Amino acid sequence: MKTILPTNKLFANKLIKAFAFCFPLFFLAACDNQTSELLDDIWDGSEDDVCEEDVTSVDFKQIAYWSISDEETLDDIDFTKLTHVIYNKIGVESNGNLILPTGEDLDEFKEMIDLAHTSNIYAMASIGNASDSAFNSIAGNTTALNDFIANVENLIKDYDLDGIDINWQFPTTDDEGDLFEDLVKEVSDLTTDQGVLFSYVVDSGEDDDATDQGVQEDALGYPDFVNVMALNTTDNDELHSSLEDAKEAITYWTNRCVVKNKIVLAIPVYSQGDAVLDFNDIVSDDLDNACVDEATNIEGPSGNIYDNINYNGIATVIAKTAYAQTKAGGVILNAVNQDYVEDADYSLLNTMYLQSIYQSNTICD
Template sequence: MEFIVVPIYKILPLLLLFVLAGCEDNQFTDVIGDNWIKDPEVCLEDTTPVTFKKVAYWTPDAIDSDNDNLTLINFSSLTHVNYTSIVLNADGTLVIPADEEPLENLVLEAHAQSVKVAISIGEWQDADNTIFNQIANDKTLTKKFVNNLIDFIDDYELDGVDINWQNIDSESESDSFKALLEALSDELTQEGKFLSITAPSGEDDKAANKISTDNFQYVNFINVLAFDSTNNDSLHSSLQDAKDALSYWTERCVVKNKLVLGVPFYSRGNAVQSYDYLIRDDISYACVDESERRNYNGIPTIVEKTNYALSNAGGMMMKSLEQDIYQRNNDDVDFSEYSLVNVINETVLGNTVSVCQ
């Protein structure tokens, strides 16, 4: 008797169909679920030139009125600042801040050092994306929102906008996101303004898998939220988290120049505290990542992440400026060399940061 040898790759699809044919509809979903893997993306060689960006968020509400650190920030160490956050209404209008002075002063201080300023929209105010979806799915509202945004940018002499649309949970929502970004990009490009967005870290974040990288063609850069990770290394923003986040998006063919690695200036653990609070409590905390059941990014980790980004990304994103440590007039200790903004800048410049050595 002769046997016919059939290569396994020829019968594997038939076996899969046989298994799925015996499943009820809900079982089929269980088999596919979030584990369904599309054809792998084949990435072309990335030859895009890298312009390294140093992007920071800044929230005026968090500043102690007696210690306004806006005038203490070393803007020459930055390239972009995002003012957080402008409130967006469901009718496409934007809420002008009750106190306009912080935004106006930010623009003056930053522009004096040739630093670009944008407003950030979304995040805490529209965490479930209800407003974004409503606007993106209505062409009239989309047009109204874009026009209002352009007017706001012109009124405050801004350089761009950062869209913080998080937790994409379906392909249809990703498509809505894409439509909104396309409409924004068209108008902002004509005005000579930039468009950035936030993106989840990747591997352990189901929202990342729902985002089509086609959306990224409309943005100048992407602030990758490589913190508050759900992995199991006990740290909310380890060096490995940063590597995993950049690898995830790089393997999905996002060019290096568009990826801006996010780092936190705050702790997680038994309490959420700013880096400034931690270091003023004990200066030695600047050189470690854990203290009193809190974890954060100390100077050595920030240096390592910056060096990794220099080889694998297009910039560093800092969240958030008001949580960094600054030298104030009444300080009896020199804190300037412990500033994470300065640490990142010195590392980018190729200088050795020796404060923790």
């Protein structure tokens, strides 16, 4: 298992490194500078974490978030091509109360769970809001946190869920990191007691200082897996969520000593650029759009024409899934209800699934 060495062991290893390097140069003034610089790194914590060799086995996960949309999509999704489906998402209030779907939306939530179980895959629910203010309040108040945990327990039991996903986007400071750790520890204790799965979302690490503070070392020990939201990143090119951006995100969490099996790479099913369009809308306009990452003269669902959009096409999804198979523990579509479902050959879900069993989608060859 790849873990961070205990602090005293890590400290000792760094001291050994310093003196082993300088002993042959003991009488040379240059050694003083080398030792001083390394010891400075030790005191300020800037030396990289030392990770043990990762010898854990990987159970490659094919996951998708599903959310209620304007059109019925459940009957069009082949859940047998997934290992997990996560309902996205259940809201939460600052007092710990959950905001459940109602009416027809609740019926679809239940239907998603039934279809998942019929397909012998895990059905989970994600909890979170558009902002993290509620989670901050809950984690900082014992009564609210206790009520939240009790409500999550009822959610699991009432709807026969197989797991909980915490969607706190995103803790970015030391104070928030402490609160985040408090909350995920309690959820982990609950899910362990209930015998269900636990995951939470993390960002790509693009702003590594903020992520280091928001998701601290101890918090990484609690989930069964983390969903790495390598979305809307543009580090390496003008394309959002490129393959290189995905590689950098996986590398960040690997360097944080998260074992491969716990790292799940998120893949977008929407565009950026002149418009945020569903992959379904992009491919419905022209099937050839499924085979590229950029398109022009696209007619959106409202009839508007967009000249510059970029997204993840089939080739990129193949490449990301293949990379995750070597460096991570799974992939997750951020919104499977945005996928193209009229022809499985052009579906990102089908593309992800085929690569997961080492059969490439050849429709774009």
